[in-house]
Amino acid sequence: MKLARIFLTVAFSTLIALPAISQTTQINGAGATFPYPIYSKWFSEYGKIHPEVEVNYQSIGSGGGIRQLTAQTVFFGASDGPMNDEQLKGAPGPILHFPTVLGAVVPVYNIPGVDAKLKFNGKVLADVILGKITKWNDAALVALNPGVKLPATDIAVAHRSDGSGTTYIFVDYLSKVSPEFKEKVGVNTSVNWPVGVGGKGNEGVAGLVKQTPGAIGYVELIYALQNKIAFGSVQNADGEFITASLDSVTAAATSASKSMPADFRVSITNAPGKSAYPISSFTWMLFYENPTDKQRAKIMVDFTKWALTDGQKYCAELGYAPLPKEVVALEMEALKKIKL
Amino acid sequence: MNRTRRRKALSGFVVFLCAGSVVLALIPLFFIFGYVISKGFSSLNWDFFTKMPKPVGETGGGMANAMVGTAYLIAIAGGFAVPVGVIAGVYLSEYGKKSFGSLVRFTADVLNGVPSIVIGIFAYGLAVLPVKHFSALAGGLALGFMMVPIITRTTEELLNLVPGSLREGALALGATRARAAFSVMVPAALPGIMTGILVALARIAGETAPLLFTAFNNRYLTTSLLQPISSLPVQIYTYAISPYDDWHRQAWAGALVLVGFVFTFSVLARVVTRRLERMHRT
Amino acid sequence: MKTPSSRRRNTDDRAFRLGTGFFALLVVLLVAGIFIELYRTSHLSLAKFGFRFWTGRTWDPVSGEFGALPFIWGTLYSSMLAMLISTPIALGIAIFLSELSPRRLRTPLAFLTELLAAVPSIVYGLWGVFVLVPIVRKLQVVTPDWLKKVPLFSGPPLGVGMLSAALILAVMVIPFTSSVAREVLKAVPATQREAAYALGATRWEAIQAALRFGRTGIIGAVILGFGRAVGETMAVTMVIGNNPQISASLYAPQYSMSAVIANEFTEAADNLYLSALIEIGLVLFVITVIVNAISRLLIWSVTREVKAKAPKPATTMALAAPTGGGE
Numbered sequence: 001m002k003l004a005r006i007f008l009t010v011a012f013s014t015l016i017a018l019p020a021i022s023q024t025t026q027i028n029g030a031g032a033t034f035p036y037p038i039y040s041k042w043f044s045e046y047g048k049i050h051p052e053v054e055v056n057y058q059s060i061g062s063g064g065g066i067r068q069l070t071a072q073t074v075f076f077g078a079s080d081g082p083m084n085d086e087q088l089k090g091a092p093g094p095i096l097h098f099p100t101v102l103g104a105v106v107p108v109y110n111i112p113g114v115d116a117k118l119k120f121n122g123k124v125l126a127d128v129i130l131g132k133i134t135k136w137n138d139a140a141l142v143a144l145n146p147g148v149k150l151p152a153t154d155i156a157v158a159h160r161s162d163g164s165g166t167t168y169i170f171v172d173y174l175s176k177v178s179p180e181f182k183e184k185v186g187v188n189t190s191v192n193w194p195v196g197v198g199g200k201g202n203e204g205v206a207g208l209v210k211q212t213p214g215a216i217g218y219v220e221l222i223y224a225l226q227n228k229i230a231f232g233s234v235q236n237a238d239g240e241f242i243t244a245s246l247d248s249v250t251a252a253a254t255s256a257s258k259s260m261p262a263d264f265r266v267s268i269t270n271a272p273g274k275s276a277y278p279i280s281s282f283t284w285m286l287f288y289e290n291p292t293d294k295q296r297a298k299i300m301v302d303f304t305k306w307a308l309t310d311g312q313k314y315c316a317e318l319g320y321a322p323l324p325k326e327v328v329a330l331e332m333e334a335l336k337k338i339k340l
Numbered sequence: 341m342n343r344t345r346r347r348k349a350l351s352g353f354v355v356f357l358c359a360g361s362v363v364l365a366l367i368p369l370f371f372i373f374g375y376v377i378s379k380g381f382s383s384l385n386w387d388f389f390t391k392m393p394k395p396v397g398e399t400g401g402g403m404a405n406a407m408v409g410t411a412y413l414i415a416i417a418g419g420f421a422v423p424v425g426v427i428a429g430v431y432l433s434e435y436g437k438k439s440f441g442s443l444v445r446f447t448a449d450v451l452n453g454v455p456s457i458v459i460g461i462f463a464y465g466l467a468v469l470p471v472k473h474f475s476a477l478a479g480g481l482a483l484g485f486m487m488v489p490i491i492t493r494t495t496e497e498l499l500n501l502v503p504g505s506l507r508e509g510a511l512a513l514g515a516t517r518a519r520a521a522f523s524v525m526v527p528a529a530l531p532g533i534m535t536g537i538l539v540a541l542a543r544i545a546g547e548t549a550p551l552l553f554t555a556f557n558n559r560y561l562t563t564s565l566l567q568p569i570s571s572l573p574v575q576i577y578t579y580a581i582s583p584y585d586d587w588h589r590q591a592w593a594g595a596l597v598l599v600g601f602v603f604t605f606s607v608l609a610r611v612v613t614r615r616l617e618r619m620h621r622t
Numbered sequence: 623m624k625t626p627s628s629r630r631r632n633t634d635d636r637a638f639r640l641g642t643g644f645f646a647l648l649v650v651l652l653v654a655g656i657f658i659e660l661y662r663t664s665h666l667s668l669a670k671f672g673f674r675f676w677t678g679r680t681w682d683p684v685s686g687e688f689g690a691l692p693f694i695w696g697t698l699y700s701s702m703l704a705m706l707i708s709t710p711i712a713l714g715i716a717i718f719l720s721e722l723s724p725r726r727l728r729t730p731l732a733f734l735t736e737l738l739a740a741v742p743s744i745v746y747g748l749w750g751v752f753v754l755v756p757i758v759r760k761l762q763v764v765t766p767d768w769l770k771k772v773p774l775f776s777g778p779p780l781g782v783g784m785l786s787a788a789l790i791l792a793v794m795v796i797p798f799t800s801s802v803a804r805e806v807l808k809a810v811p812a813t814q815r816e817a818a819y820a821l822g823a824t825r826w827e828a829i830q831a832a833l834r835f836g837r838t839g840i841i842g843a844v845i846l847g848f849g850r851a852v853g854e855t856m857a858v859t860m861v862i863g864n865n866p867q868i869s870a871s872l873y874a875p876q877y878s879m880s881a882v883i884a885n886e887f888t889e890a891a892d893n894l895y896l897s898a899l900i901e902i903g904l905v906l907f908v909i910t911v912i913v914n915a916i917s918r919l920l921i922w923s924v925t926r927e928v929k930a931k932a933p934k935p936a937t938t939m940a941l942a943a944p945t946g947g948g949e
Contacts, residue, residue: 040395064889154778161864163889192682198864203582351824361714431642453914455853518638546742549855
């Protein structure tokens with residue numbers, strides 16, 4: 001009995017003492033799955049330069065990032081759907097948006113026997129998501145893709161089951177090109193999907209599409225590339241069918257970067273320009289303007305500066321487009337707003 | 341004559357069906373174990389047990405943080421659930437014949453049946469919201485709440501098995517009831533009580549839902565009570581719903597570790613239980 | 623005779639009673655606390671929607687309209703299907719193990735069926751996603767077209783959906799129902815069976831006599847299994863398809879109460895949303911409490927006859943440990 005008591009006391013004190021031994025600062029963040037690949041690369045690389053910093057980022061979806069940031073259970077958030085005015089008002093303090101990279105949302109599909117790159121336009125995509133087009137050999141799809149033998153397979157729509165900025169970008173685009181979609185579904189990180197199966201995170205949707213014959217979904221470009229899932233080209237506002245790539249995404253951002261609003265909340269879907277990819281977007285990191293934890297704030301500001309400069313070189317290999325230089329300059333200024 | 345033969349045939353048929361249902365139930369068991377072992381074993385390597393997760397898309401890395409996290413969480417859970425459960429069990433066996441005892445017994449059984457996700461919501465409101473961050477403590481609390489009813493009931497039942505003469509002997513020698521209970525009865529029932537604790541620990545080691553929004557998750561190895569912490573079930577879940585084959589591999593390996601852990605405890609519990617039964621039969 | 627030492631012992635004993643009683647009280651307070659906390663934090667949703675919450679079919683975070691009917695449907699449908707599939711098998715196992723099996727086989731077989739209960743929910747989910755769902759998908763693909771017209775089997779071959787969820791739940795529930803049913807059958811006095819044999823009954827007829835005697839307990843075991851299925855979270859979340867629609871089709875992706883909480887809790891971006899999710903948790907809580915209470919009462923009514931016989935440790939383990947609320 002005595003021995004057990006001694007053992008328990010030692011074990012318990014060790015448990016309590018252990019945190020005091022480690023010297024690292026841990027910073028918790030949560031949010032979008034869209035930029036998760038580049039963020040996890042960034043945190044890992046930054047950690048090599050600053051080993052005393054551990055950034056624990058959990059990709060639970062943009063909705064989750066906004067929620068946890070508002071509840072202050074994490075230090076920073078990440079979202080591809082900018083916070084709307086109502087959400088900003090609901091936060092305990094002013095929140096600042098900082099674009100980090102540019103990404104693309106691509107329509108991924110899995111049609112057994114079809115290897116070709118399919119062409120989509122906004123209206124057709126909207127109708128598929130609305131459940132109005134139910135088979136792959138529907139007249140509208142065939143018209144867009146002459147020369148491709150589309151089977152009579154049922155279309156299985158895969159969407160996000162969690163609150164997602166990727167969703168936001170996708171429905172933002174669809175609402176711009178289809179008034180019916182805008183009315184029936186609307187724009188938000190979490191919407192009332194008319195049909196389909198829900199997957200958790202970009203990872204979940206990619207997984208669903210990969211495993212389900214006849215499926216169509218929407219994911220960030222890198223998830224399609226890394227998992228070798230077929231994705232199609234989309235017709236842009238100027239009528240060209242564009243495949244998502246670094247150049248086409250950067251093209252989409254050019255007009256926006258010239259007239260960037262002060263709070264960086266801007267949508268670049270369906271952007272004008274011959275080579276612009278229509279479903280492109282910035283993705284933002286969210287920080288409080290007036291953080292209570294000055295030490296962590298300092299680290300995150302330093303990290304953000306690194307990410308906006310040195311970090312951008314990792315974008316290309318992961319399928320993200322680096323930020324335009326004008327935007328980076330504006331952000332460096334804006335970072336000073338954070339009260340350290 | 342015909343009727344008897346029909347009745348006998350029916351009886352034989354039913355026996356066959358019952359045996360068949362045993363076989364039917366064992367099919368998924370072997371299916372699952374087979375998959376977990378075959379897919380998980382190949383991914384078990386030294387890295388898996390010692391390294392942290394790698395950035396998204398890179399292969400390699402391990403679940404060291406998740407395993408340490410699970411160990412830490414069940415330590416926290418057991419830390420408060422064991423004393424509460426054992427002492428409550430002592431109360432029930434000493435004074436539990438009245439209506440209050442029945443109430444406690446009833447609520448313990450009810451608590452046992454509450455879905456773990458609901459307990460997670462409770463722990464979230466109790467330990468995450470007020471301090472505004474996810475923590476190992478909140479996760480440990482949620483798991484501990486689930487352990488309490490199991491330990492309470494098994495402690496009570498096992499104390500009841502100890503012959504009353506032991507208690508009476510202690511009391512006759514002048515011990516207080518407290519002394520009699522804690523220095524005589526509990527040690528006598530200790531193997532069984534330990535088994536109950538082991539069973540409870542094995543049960544919560546595999547729980548995922550209550551940790552999703554209490555302990556949250558952590559890419560790094562932490563042992564801080566007040567930081568989010570990784571855990572084996574949550575890590576398996578995160579990897580399983582991802583599209584990366586390498587992460588799927590690791591998920592199976594993690595499942596193997598988890599199943600191995602639970603299996604070992606179940607076997608242990610069975611062995612101890614059988615020994616106890618033999619003891620008390622004589 | 624009240625000596626100083628005996629008076630001291632009385633206060634010690636009283637302190638002991640109060641002290642241990644306090645810990646016992648903690649258990650009761652815990653359950654009460656869960657209810658209170660859930661009720662308190664869901665008041666926003668309770669106030670706004672009232673009864674409409676249970677009949678509303680739209681779960682729309684954008685417009686702030688929350689109706690939980692699809693989740694209730696999903697939970698009840700999947701659990702009922704699971705019980706339909708698992709109960710005959712579980713009872714078959716219980717009967718076999720308690721009445722029919724040769725002595726030598728009894729322990730290992732019982733151990734194996736209990737192992738089914740020991741497998742963590744997440745491992746079931748993992749197996750479900752990578753093994754069961756592709757099998758179900760193949761099944762869906764080979765379903766003949768004429769059968770596909772029946773509402774029960776309509777829908778694209780996704781693999782994930784109600785059928786996968788029901789199958790996984792069935793496997794998970796079998797060990798619970800069967801172990802409790804076994805205990806009930808063990809509690810049936812031998813005299814019942816002996817009387818039947820004396821009258822010339824076949825084995826099945828003698829078993830029927832035992833079943834009839836313990837029928838309330840058996841029903842309790844089934845209801846307990848149902849409670850377990852209702853509360854299951856992870857395995858269901860991974861295979862049910864996560865679509866809040868009400869559909870009779872086994873092939874359609876649907877949603878359950880616990881799955882929606884697991885998926886959406888960390889991102890419920892506003893207080894009304896969070897409160898709606900917690901209200902679903904409150905309902906889950908109330909359902910499982912009622913289900914557990916009824917089943918315990920039914921089981922107790924059979925086993926109390928045999929309280930004279932001291933409960934064996936195995937009984938305790940079976941009654942206490944595996945009948946968990948699951949996830």
